[in-house]
Amino acid sequence: MTAFSTLPLKPALLASVETLGYSEMTPIQAQSLPAMLEGRDVIAQAQTGSGKTAAFGLSLLQSLRVETIRLQALVLCPTRELADQVSKALRKLAANIPNVKLLTLCGGMPLGPQLASLTHDPHIVVGTPGRVQEHLKRGSLHGGGIKVLVLDEADRMLDMGFSEAIDDIVGRIAKHHQTLLFSATYPDDIREVSRRVQRNPVEVIVEAPADGKPAIEQQFIDVEPARKLDALAQLLTGERGQHALVFCNMRRDVDAVAEELDARGYSALALHGDMEQRDRDEVLVQFANRSCAVLIATDVAARGLDITALPLVISYDVAHDPDTHTHRIGRTGRAGQTGLAITLCTPRELPKAENIEQVLGRPLPWRPLKLSPPRGKTLNLAPMKTLVIDAGRQDKLRPGDILGALTGDAGLKADDVGKIDVFATRAYVAITRSLANRALERLRAGKIKGRNLRVRTLA
Ligand code: AMP
Secondary structure: OOOHHHOOOOHHHHHHHHHOOOOOOOHHHHHHHHHHHOOOOEEEEOOOOOOHHHHHHHHHHHOOOOOOOOOOEEEEOOOHHHHHHHHHHHHHHOOOOOOOOEEEEOOOOOHHHHHHOOOOOOOEEEEOHHHHHHHHHHOOOOOOOOOEEEEOOHHHHHHOOOHHHHHHHHHHOOOOOEEEEEEOOOOHHHHHHHHHHOOOOEEEEOOOOOOOOOOEEEEEEEOOHHHHHHHHHHHOOOHHHHOEEEEOOOHHHHHHHHHHHHHOOEOEEEEOOOOOHHHHHHHHHHHHOOOOOEEEEOHHHHOOOOOOOEOEEEEOOOOOOHHHHHHHHOOEOOOOOOEEEEEEEOHHHHHHHHHHHHHHOOOOOEOOOOOOOOOOOOOEOOOEEEEEEOOOHHHOOOHHHHHHHHHOOOOOOHHHEEEEEEOOOOEEEEEEHHHHHHHHHHHHHOOEOOEOOOEEEOO
């Protein structure tokens, strides 16, 4: 039985699950939720896309007592992006439970506003370990009432050096709590953390789908270094290239590949750790709202990126180690759709491919690629284009105001308006590419929520 209704969940949570359109549990949910709802500690091997957020989210919301104004659940994530996504998912799951207070606390953000919003303890905190530790130390956050601790993407947190911070946090919160640990990989140090912070955990590993067909198809392509870019460009011309993630091992290659693809007529953007937070946010917004077809990223920058159902992931370079490779390919083939993960491999990179083969335990699926002669400029533009409005939540601007202005005065059909993201001081809206300039002119000429706001397109 995999219906959510077989679980002892509050009606408010079953209602959210229904609103979200989850007709049945994903394997990770079916295997972990019964134990989590009994209060057991759980260690689960789960990739992004497996439905792990809803699994721990439902469990922690089930045990939440809203009338008790104390911090009751703490979710630790490796990056701000992931923390934001987890918060969003939890808010949706909690939509039918009135007055749940949830706060996201991440590093890289000023401390002042966080302190101001902590005058009363929230029920749930989602955050990065360093910043959460700081608040617990300062006494601006109180861990004495915590019933559930979630370590999300625990392997990534260890990679990023958060091991000590996590131990310190565990020492500062209520002694008796449930610990739910999620990790895409199970290296020894994860088992070590589990031994330190968990009691007799239920272990959940989701096997490959029962029908024997892997949800991810892997292909390895042998290519000469000088033809790598041509190979990449060719692989990106198909339907799947409309929403693809490309990994490079090095930051400078990320920029070079993005520039070259852009010059060849692709809507491609780079994402790496050297970028300002605002630029990173803008790139992520454009990739999620389909204004950017191809995102080229380093492994570090792609952590926490949560875009569902990516049809294609390409390793432009073979990953340095098999774990990183596993993480890369885990970005595709999600929620029931088969994804394609292609790895380009030059002769010099063969030893790294062999390492992957060893971990995989079967021969790598090599396939030939016949490079077609250059055809001049191929246009592979994303279907949407993003407009930026220089006003946001602080100006009380809501998605509905933007949609209203576009479909009202500006005369667009709702179908031509895509995702709307409202940040504190700016808002982004995706428009069908061919209509973007018209929408821009009309918005500039008219008003949004009765005001003249500055609007421009994102290149
Ligand atoms: P996650 O692994 O938490 O990043 O979730 C991946 C995606 O799967 C998210 O977009 C969820 O909304 C979606 N999802 C989670 N649970 C289910 C479910 N039972 N059925 C369908 N989609 C789901």
